[in-house]
Each structure stands twice: as C-alpha cells, then as structure tokens.
Amino acid sequence: MRYEKQRAVKSFGEKTQQALSASTIAIVGCGALGSLQSMLLGRMGVGALRIADGDQVTLGNLHRQLLFSEEDVIEQRFKVDAAGRELARCNSQVAVTTMAKFITPENIQEFIRGAAVVLDATDDIQTRYLINDSCLQAGIPWIYTGVAGTGGLIMTVLPGEGACLRCLYPEPPEHENSANCLTCGILPTTVAMAVPLQITQALKILIGEAEAGALIQFDTKEPQLRKLKVHALSGCLCSMKSRPEGR
Numbered sequence: 001m002r003y004e005k006q007r008a009v010k011s012f013g014e015k016t017q018q019a020l021s022a023s024t025i026a027i028v029g030c031g032a033l034g035s036l037q038s039m040l041l042g043r044m045g046v047g048a049l050r051i052a053d054g055d056q057v058t059l060g061n062l063h064r065q066l067l068f069s070e071e072d073v074i075e076q077r078f079k080v081d082a083a084g085r086e087l088a089r090c091n092s093q094v095a096v097t098t099m100a101k102f103i104t105p106e107n108i109q110e111f112i113r114g115a116a117v118v119l120d121a122t123d124d125i126q127t128r129y130l131i132n133d134s135c136l137q138a139g140i141p142w143i144y145t146g147v148a149g150t151g152g153l154i155m156t157v158l159p160g161e162g163a164c165l166r167c168l169y170p171e172p173p174e175h176e177n178s179a180n181c182l183t184c185g186i187l188p189t190t191v192a193m194a195v196p197l198q199i200t201q202a203l204k205i206l207i208g209e210a211e212a213g214a215l216i217q218f219d220t221k222e223p224q225l226r227k228l229k230v231h232a233l234s235g236c237l238c239s240m241k242s243r244p245e246g247r
C-alpha cells in the first residue's frame with residue numbers, strides 16, 4: 001500500500017521498487033543534498049541508507065537542509081543524528097546507519113563497502129576525488145552532484161564502463177572551490193532540482209539502465225536542462241581499471 005502510487009508509474013514499476021528495497025545506498029554528506037537524497041530514498045523504500053557527516057546543525061543550515069529543525073540547532077545535534085531521527089519517523093522500515101564523522105581516505109572503503117550506489121552530497125572537490133577513486137577501486141557506481149547559485153551538474157560514474165570525475169575535471173575547477181561556493185551561495189530550489197535528477201540516475205543504476213559518463217546540466221533561473229556525455233580521457237585512472245565482476 002505504501003508504494004502503490006510509485007509502482008503504478010510504468011517506467012518505475014515493480015522492478016525498480018524491488019531493486020530499491022534490496023539495495024544499500026551510501027550518502028557522503030548530510031547537508032542540503034544529503035537531507036533531500038535520504039528523505040526521498042527513505043520515503044520511496046530503499047532497503048538501507050548509510051550516511052556520513054561530521055557537522056552539527058546550525059541556524060544557517062535550515063533554509064535548505066530539509067531534515068532539520070530549530071530544535072536540532074538548540075540541542076546542537078549532529079546532522080546525522082537529527083537525520084536518523086527524522087528518517088525513522090518517515091519510514092521505520094528503512095535501515096539507517098549513520099557515522100558522525102567526515103569521510104577520509106582511512107574510513108571511506110569501509111563506509112562504501114557493499115553499497116549498490118554512492119551519492120555525492122559534499123561541497124568539496126577533494127572529497128569528490130576521494131569518492132571517485134575509492135568507488136573506481138571498489139567497483140561501485142557513484143553520482144557526482146555539484147550545485148551553486150541557481151544551477152548544477154550531475155554525472156553518473158560506472159566503474160569499468162566509461163568516464164569518471166577526473167575525466168570531467170583533471171584539475172580542480174575554480175567553481176568547485178568551497179570559498180567560491182560561499183560567495184555565490186546556494187538556493188534550496190536549486191538543491192530541490194538537483195536531487196531528483198540524481199536519484200533518478202541512481203534508480204537507473206539499480207535496474208541496469210544507467211549510462212556511463214552521462215552528464216546533466218541545469219539552471220533554474222533561466223530554465224535549462226541539458227544532457228551531455230563525458231568521454232573517458234586516455235590514461236585516466238578510470239581507464240586503467242578492468243570491468244568489475246558482476247557488472
């Protein structure tokens with residue numbers, strides 16, 4: 001009964017519902033992107049969620065980080081703790097595991113192990129390179145999502161099957177600089193556009209219909225949505241990995 005309406009969508013159907021409920025999805029970061037990703041996936045019936053973030057909730061988070069409340073600010077809760085409470089209220093059937101730490105080279109492999117997909121919910125290019133390289137090594141698909149101002153980019157990375165983040169950004173781009181993001185700001189409406197596109201790509205990964213290197217670019221102010229393809233750079237880390245077994 002809970003998922004009746006989404007199962008009725010032909011392109012989603014029973015197939016995606018079953019794949020979703022059998023999957024673990026790991027989310028790196030629990031800010032604006034991570035809040036909405038986990039809220040939607042939790043409500044849609046993902047089997048298990050793993051969320052990592054070392055930050056506590058602050059007042060400046062509340063305009064765009066939809067899982068949190070003023071009470072979380074007053075109680076100085078870690079974002080993952082506040083998220084765990086709220087997600088349990090949305091759907092008690094989802095197994096949520098949280099880690100109140102930032103992702104590092106030391107803990108990432110354990111964090112992503114066994115995940116069907118890893119979702120980028122960070123705002124930091126170095127962590128994104130770490131996700132990229134670790135997922136390539138582990139053979140786990142991941143989805144990059146960068147948002148700033150009124151626009152964003154979403155890229156699907158399938159290890160062994162096409163381009164990776166280092167093919168898109170061989171060097172850290174200026175617009176990915178965290179200081180720059182602070183200057184240009186972010187609107188909750190931009191996040192609310194990016195996450196459904198990212199989750200739709202994740203669902204396609206779960207049912208084997210994802211396209212390696214697919215890049216979606218959007219802007220909400222002058223409405224624009226484009227689908228592009230990133231090609232693998234020769235000599236890039238992604239082209240040195242053999243196709244992982246089972247994919």
Ligand SMILES: [Zn+2]
Nearest residue numbers: 164167236238
């Ligand atoms: Zn690459």
